[in-house]
Amino acid sequence: PSSVTVSGEGDVKVAGLDVREVPSTGWVPPSLAPLADEVEKAHAQVEVLSSRAASIAQGVKHLEAAVPEGLKEVELAAYVDAALKKREALELKASETKGLLEKAQKEYEALKAEYEGRFPGRPDRVVLVTFSTEGKGEVLLTARTDSARWRPLYRLELNSSTGEIRGVYGVEVNQKSGIDWDGEVVFHTVRPRGGVRIPDMPPLIADIHDPDKNKKAFELAMRAAAPALDGAAGEYLEEGLTDVAIRTSAAVNGSGEDVTIDAGTFTEESEVSLVCIPEYSPEAWTVATVKSLGRALLPGEARLSVDGKDTGRTRLEALSMGQEAVLPFGTTPLVTAEREEMIPTTGTSWIVKGKHQRGYIITVSNGLDKAVKVRVKDRVPVPANEAIKIQDVTLSPAPAERDEKGFLTWEIALDKGKSSQVSVKYTVTYPSDKELIFR
Structure with missing residues (x-):
């Protein structure tokens, strides 16, 4: 709640902003509405079967307690025979209903657990934002969530005859804010953080090495001096002084499901070679060498294919525009190099x-x-x-x-x-x- 801000653009003025955490009062995230309906139906089925089981149990008790008086022996025998048959029918219904109720309860508990697991934050609490405005224009609401993550995900296809590499710059994103995203999304490699400062450099002291004495002091000094690094794993790729961003349009539901987005495409020209390293493997590697990259590449997983056939996956390291890139596209089993002593x-x-x-x-x-x-x-x-x-x-x-x-x-x-x-x-x-x- 403390990260929520509301600002007006144009002639809009925002007043009376109030942000608080309140009971959910039945609010359901849009992407979880179908699952919420299933939970409600499953709960209703449990209620119906529970009522049926209680009614059958009550019927059995009535049969046990109600014995008419003044019946002749023949009439009593007939009554008992009919009561036994009725009792058997009720017991059979009770057994069937018990099995159906147990199954319905398991299904309900499973659906409820899935719903609560996919619900953002606490299922019984939501953040309520209220405010008033004056004037005409747009209102921008911003908030920070720790329930969103993303990573680059590439697809690289090599044409072994021409050396052309066709690439798809993708993003795998997962967010559990409860609010569906549908529109422009910008993925940043640097996240805002508090306490940004240039690290202090301590004096460099020469001393006699004493393992027990110096080890701990050295480790503490290195931790204090080392700046924290932000990891992230970016037309659509915008490079700035402190950040690289991927800008694209996408629909991402707010219930925590992985979504893969194709943010853009690119091509690179490469030289294709077969490389054998017999000390490690007899099979040759298909390697594409790009002399000068036309764009920056963020570190991430790449799915590889050669001439339309999948060959595996690899991990790309961070590369800058103009840098050489050596990309392995899998092995070529029919080209070998074997060593014999x-x-x-x-x-x-x-x-x-x-x-x-x-x-x-x-x-x-x-x-x-x-x-x-x-x-x-x-x-x-x-x-x-x-x-x-x-x-x-x-x-x-x-x-x-x-x-x-x-x-x-x-x-x-x-x-x-x-x-x-x-x-x-x-x-x-x-x-x-x-x-x-x-x-």
Whole structure:
């Protein structure tokens, strides 16, 4: 209630604003009206069956208590026989009614629980806003709710022949305010918050390390210095100095159901490549590289497809306009790269203290019905200190790229149904009194 404000636009003046929490008095959120009707009907059915059960029970009691006097033996026998039949019929009705009543009560309780669970806030309380106005124009009512959330949700379709990526910029939204949204909706990446301030920088102090003494002080200092970050997971995408917003038109009910909205579409041109990383998987990855994005992308889930076929989902990281984007679109099982060791890695002849030899062949195969270019990625170790030496590195053929971190890349062209091989050999020497690890 404290967040509610009412303002007039144009010549309208607002006076007498009163905001209070009151009993609901039968108010039903518009989107819950059908469910409320079901709850009411279920409750009425329980009442009908309860009345029927009570009436049958009363009838049974009358049969037990009412025995006419002055009947002859034959008449009494006939009366008892008729009473027994009537009693049996009533008991049967009582049993049937009991079963129907139990079922109706369960259905009513389930519907009532669903209704109360989807009702915003407390089912028995609502916020009542009253005010008066003077003049003509529009009135704007604003209020804050903690019962609304949203996240970006993309759909990306790759044309493997042209490299064109068709994207749908979507939003998954859920709001439980009790008021249906129908019209323009703006989704912001930054939410208003109190206590906005520039963090204070404490003095930098050099001290002797004492684990027990310094650990807690360090953690407290870092928490105090670190600013809080707002997470959100934006034509329709508006970028400002402190916020990115998605503006669209949508209908979102106020009962807490997830709604997916297509806020806009976009296209990007990419270079499509097949990338193999045999150390992790024999299957090639279909990768689309956009050299310079035409728009900003917010972090969020993306549903992927290639040439009209679904290939999976991925998580996009935040990217700015003009930045390069590397997007994996799933694996290509018919293009593979498999490693086979040339130097045995078991047995006593392989274990030599102070020396580690490695050699393997990577076989790259194209099982597609067309020629492809495959980018094969691998690595050789790099020493972490001067005592370790990497020697006798033999790479055949020579990689197209090799960097100081030991990463290797080969560009291999393969006709349909063809294979090619890459061999890698190296030796690592290290002090024999030490243990070698790879990390």
